[in-house]
Amino acid sequence: MPRSARVLGATALAAALTSALTAFPPPADANAPAATRPTSVAQTPVARRTPPTASVHTTRHLTVARGPHAVPSTGGLRLAPLARGPLTGRTIVVDPGHNGRRSRVNDRLVPAGGGRTKPCNTSGTASRSGASEHAFTWNLANRTATELRRRGATVVLTRPNDRGVGPCVDERAAIGNRARADLVLSIHADGNTSRRARGFHIITSTRMTGGPAAQRASTRYAMRVRTAFARTGMPRSTYLGRGTALTPRTDIAGLNLSRRPAIMLEAGNMRHPTDAALLAKPSFRAKAARLLADATQQTLRR
């Protein structure tokens, strides 16, 4: 909605708001390359639509309803270590990709690095049977956080729950920067619609704010995670990374804006039934969390 909505009369504003809500497009995985974005994905419910008579306020880019989901969360959630161990003194940021909830505020454009902008966030992709990416990332991120805390690490989760509108992608990078994270692990699952597209891959940025040193450290972390994650039973990606399961990119805001070593794991392709079944298994998730903690520990070995 344009900024001029501010001066519209109440009736016109209500009509404009209704039409904007109706015209609202379905969310896609903001991290998927354009060519692999799913064409049709079962989505989590849209945030409760506010009647046109409710109060509204106009941000720079759009009008959103007032209420608990009008503003993305910021700051993350800091979790203390559960024991002393090999990661004592370390801070790991674990980013459960996406939001628990779809909100129009997700479409606000935020800096993505290199002078580009991107939508604040999305609720991610979903499997053909309706399992959502945001619930998967929330679960695996929490399992991984517990493994890391048991080994002595302080963990910062970028979002505090799986119900609200999580931080925008630029704030997720800022959380890692402010925490002076030793490593940042962003957890996702992909939504590629090709029938043969299977497996995991790891994204790094070749345009990090942290420069070549952060990029080299990120690549080392990515290689450790690749070795570890293959032991979960999920194969390397058949469709990205040319068999290496490593995909350097320039368009991932959360990685571009990081001054700390940071990677993004796409743990499998949720649109492939075999991958989706594996990703849904509690035993797979438990093993994946242990292996991700192993890879993190190996990367930080003094």
Ligand SMILES: [Zn+2]
């Ligand atoms: Zn994702």
